[in-house]
Amino acid sequence: MGFLTYLINGLxxxxxxxxxxxxxxxxxxxxxxxxxxxxxxxxLGAYLVFMCMSSAGMPAVVSIVIAIACxxxxxxxxxxxxYKPLRRATNLAVLITAIGVSYFLQxxxxxxxxxxxxxxxxxxxxPGLSLAGGQLKITGNAIVTIITCLIVMFGLMWFVKNxxxxxxxxxxxxxxxxxxxxGINVNATISLTFAIGxxxxxxxxxxxxxxxxxxxxxxxxxxxxxxxTAAVFGGIGSIPGALIGGLLLGxxxxxxxxxxxxxLADAIVxxxxxxxxxxxxxxxxxxxxxxxx
Amino acid sequence: xxxxNGSTKKLISSIAVILVLYIVMxxxxxxxxxxxxxxxxxxxxCAYALVAIGLNLCVGYLGELSLGHxxxxxxxxxxxxxxxxxxxxxxxxVPRFILALVIGTFFAxxxxxxxxxxxxxxxxxYLAIVTLAFGEIIKNVINVLYVGRDASGFHFSLKDMMSLNxxxxxxxxxxxxxxxTGTPRQSTFTISVLLLILALVVTHNFVNSRTGRAVKAIRxxxxxxxxxxxPITKYKLIAFTxxxxxxxxxxxxxxxxxxxxxxxxxxxxxxxxxxILVYVVLGGIGNFSGSVVATxxxxxxxxxxxxxxxxxxxxxxxxxxxxxxxxWAPGILKFREExxxxxxxxxxxxxxxxxxx
Amino acid sequence: MALLEVKNLGISFGGLRAVDExxxxxxxxxxxxxIGPNGAGxxxxxxxxxxxxxxxxxxxxxxxxxxxxxKTADINKAGVARTxxxxxxxxxxxxxxxxxxxxxxxxxxxxxxxxxRLPKYFATEKKMDERALEILSVFGLDKEAKVLASNLPYxxxxxxxxxxxxxxxPKLLLLDEPAAGMNPNETQDLMDTIALIRKEFGVTILLIExxxxxxxxxxxxxTVLNFGRVLASGExxxxxxxxxxxxxxxxx
Numbered sequence: 001m002g003f004l005t006y007l008i009n010g011l012x013x014x015x016x017x018x019x020x021x022x023x024x025x026x027x028x029x030x031x032x033x034x035x036x037x038x039x040x041x042x043x044l045g046a047y048l049v050f051m052c053m054s055s056a057g058m059p060a061v062v063s064i065v066i067a068i069a070c071x072x073x074x075x076x077x078x079x080x081x082x083y084k085p086l087r088r089a090t091n092l093a094v095l096i097t098a099i100g101v102s103y104f105l106q107x108x109x110x111x112x113x114x115x116x117x118x119x120x121x122x123x124x125x126x127p128g129l130s131l132a133g134g135q136l137k138i139t140g141n142a143i144v145t146i147i148t149c150l151i152v153m154f155g156l157m158w159f160v161k162n163x164x165x166x167x168x169x170x171x172x173x174x175x176x177x178x179x180x181x182x183g184i185n186v187n188a189t190i191s192l193t194f195a196i197g198x199x200x201x202x203x204x205x206x207x208x209x210x211x212x213x214x215x216x217x218x219x220x221x222x223x224x225x226x227x228x229t230a231a232v233f234g235g236i237g238s239i240p241g242a243l244i245g246g247l248l249l250g251x252x253x254x255x256x257x258x259x260x261x262x263x264l265a266d267a268i269v270x271x272x273x274x275x276x277x278x279x280x281x282x283x284x285x286x287x288x289x290x291x292x293x
Numbered sequence: 294x295x296x297x298n299g300s301t302k303k304l305i306s307s308i309a310v311i312l313v314l315y316i317v318m319x320x321x322x323x324x325x326x327x328x329x330x331x332x333x334x335x336x337x338x339c340a341y342a343l344v345a346i347g348l349n350l351c352v353g354y355l356g357e358l359s360l361g362h363x364x365x366x367x368x369x370x371x372x373x374x375x376x377x378x379x380x381x382x383x384x385x386x387v388p389r390f391i392l393a394l395v396i397g398t399f400f401a402x403x404x405x406x407x408x409x410x411x412x413x414x415x416x417x418x419y420l421a422i423v424t425l426a427f428g429e430i431i432k433n434v435i436n437v438l439y440v441g442r443d444a445s446g447f448h449f450s451l452k453d454m455m456s457l458n459x460x461x462x463x464x465x466x467x468x469x470x471x472x473x474t475g476t477p478r479q480s481t482f483t484i485s486v487l488l489l490i491l492a493l494v495v496t497h498n499f500v501n502s503r504t505g506r507a508v509k510a511i512r513x514x515x516x517x518x519x520x521x522x523x524p525i526t527k528y529k530l531i532a533f534t535x536x537x538x539x540x541x542x543x544x545x546x547x548x549x550x551x552x553x554x555x556x557x558x559x560x561x562x563x564x565x566x567x568x569i570l571v572y573v574v575l576g577g578i579g580n581f582s583g584s585v586v587a588t589x590x591x592x593x594x595x596x597x598x599x600x601x602x603x604x605x606x607x608x609x610x611x612x613x614x615x616x617x618x619x620x621w622a623p624g625i626l627k628f629r630e631e632x633x634x635x636x637x638x639x640x641x642x643x644x645x646x647x648x649x650x
Numbered sequence: 651m652a653l654l655e656v657k658n659l660g661i662s663f664g665g666l667r668a669v670d671e672x673x674x675x676x677x678x679x680x681x682x683x684x685i686g687p688n689g690a691g692x693x694x695x696x697x698x699x700x701x702x703x704x705x706x707x708x709x710x711x712x713x714x715x716x717x718x719x720x721k722t723a724d725i726n727k728a729g730v731a732r733t734x735x736x737x738x739x740x741x742x743x744x745x746x747x748x749x750x751x752x753x754x755x756x757x758x759x760x761x762x763x764x765x766x767r768l769p770k771y772f773a774t775e776k777k778m779d780e781r782a783l784e785i786l787s788v789f790g791l792d793k794e795a796k797v798l799a800s801n802l803p804y805x806x807x808x809x810x811x812x813x814x815x816x817x818x819x820p821k822l823l824l825l826d827e828p829a830a831g832m833n834p835n836e837t838q839d840l841m842d843t844i845a846l847i848r849k850e851f852g853v854t855i856l857l858i859e860x861x862x863x864x865x866x867x868x869x870x871x872x873t874v875l876n877f878g879r880v881l882a883s884g885e886x887x888x889x890x891x892x893x894x895x896x897x898x899x900x901x902x
Binding site: 495498499501502503504505506507509510512513514516517518519520521522523524525531 | 700701702721722723724726727731732734738739740741742743747750751752754755757758759760761763764765766767771774775778814815817818
């Protein structure tokens, strides 16, 4: 039963990673940039939910909706100010700017919220299920996290496949110039991608801190890096890849913590990533692109 | 005398500038005019600058983005500190420090080489994320590493101090997350500056040698490089290994400047790798002297802003974003060009003025 | 014995048969043309000859040695050099350095010697500079030795690419559309250059070309490729008058 519990915890953590990884993978797919600041948007989302719930006493759902709206706006603003002017610049320049944005968000949070961690109240009040005569306990957090992740994932896949803006997103990720010629508004599409990614970050932040309640200005940083790893793991640019990568990463991390060493868990996660990339250089679901001679 | 080419001239002038700065700083320190804060930063700045030079070789000449150079710095720091601490009473100071330098550099190079073998099969962002992963693994493993020594020899463990199973008189050398304490503090400002100059000379000579040309050719066009008969893997390995070795030297300096050496996210994790990358990019990709300048300015800047307390890192981040936009955004570059405001145009104006005088 | 002997060469990409049963025999010293409509598979043949693509079938012999499927760098060392349809220079390096990179395997000194500038470094670099300038002067590029390769005008970039290929001291030089994008004057210059390098370097040349004036002007023999297969092969005049070839080029 211990194993099952770990597995479910792993799925739950993996779902959070998957939600964050989505933000990375979509932005990478469309703008070909590593948005290093994405992890910090998660942290902001979590603080927003915390403020609405604990300070203003709003119900969880309302708080999350407000956080999503704010994070979406923040995502769009960041894109407009910091990334859009660099659209035709080298990748490295965009990467460093994203790092700058990441520093900015962290220090902004440090000024507003202080460096002391706050204790996050879970957005899920349901205690969860107790199965097999109390031997297998599944927390409400875990269930809600996993289900939310699946709904978001399939919703997004449907959106990208069947709606006009979704198709525009796919077209832009395939070939920006050709998409422009086809009359697609590339700038609007990229903004939309940032908006969706940042909105999801708010959800991810709320769910992450519901399971790991200590929240400080650097909370988003490590999960952000790991989720990015998950996106690469699954094949960056691919939405189902983010799901698979995120879930696998979460499960590996929790199982490594449980059975090998809690201190070495991160090292093991990264080692698995390296092995996967060496066997399949573009990730599990990634596409191979060869240079034409 | 043979006419010097442009890059050699630049090297000589940057060494001259470093020497002048060195003299100024040392005099200020000797006369007590340097704040203890600044004084404490002299060696770390040189250490970071070394890592930046190493990373610049990788990013600027090999053309690959590494986010794991803090890991090589970490290897250099821990192997050399381990050596110095172990033989603290057995080898005299000077030869021990020289050996520590050699050992730290060697192990950083070895790790660079071993990591490069699999990593260089990848490219672009995939390579970047794998180097980041390696850096994190190195940091993580060092945090659970316990090494002790007693009469019967060395004892290792990845669990805790107790499982070292040492005799009563055993000494713990590496104590897990507490790292290594009591490393002799031998990194002086003078040694640091000398090593910095050495690194500048080595990298300058390297990129202007037969091997360096091959590395640049591979960066510029790998397929063409293959068709003129260059063994791609060999030269990529050489460049990456040297790059890691230089970062290792930075690690040795860093380790021998502090009493208690630990591996945290901020000193040897990806945060540090990213910080160094910022120095490299702002100093100019492929410009080694630029890396040194950027390191000095960007390390000192937040310290000078210390009076602004909580605002300082916020200002730092805004300056960073602003600089990137100013230097790289195509729209802004076009505006600067039209109004005669590019760096080159400004420099030319400046030169002309000097000539008129 | 022929310098280059290609037997039943073929390659498939997925289900697509790009080149099939390709045969070619080039004698030492010949100037040989490979022509054919767009998409016929000419560059694919070059890519197989230089090891960039691994052929699915067939054999390639250079001077009697089997070089099929070898690594690109090793094939170059065996004596095959090439240029590219879309010029591939080392753009961020000087014209001189581009040629010196071509000389890389002819002049040796180690990384250590280079980093610490031991005497051998200076001696070898001097020899390399001299040889590189010598090669550049054949193309009249020696005055631009210090210019950044990417700053050269288009026609000169093509010439530099040939100079770099020749620096590797090849037995066989493959030129992929050397006249692409050139005006008639430049094309005429190029024809003169090609004649000159045959004389100066004694190299055998295989070239892909669309410009019929250039092909009929300098090539001694031709092979015509259409839809990945050899349509005709032989003396230039015979091949160009072949009704099948005319049909493939001009349509019916």
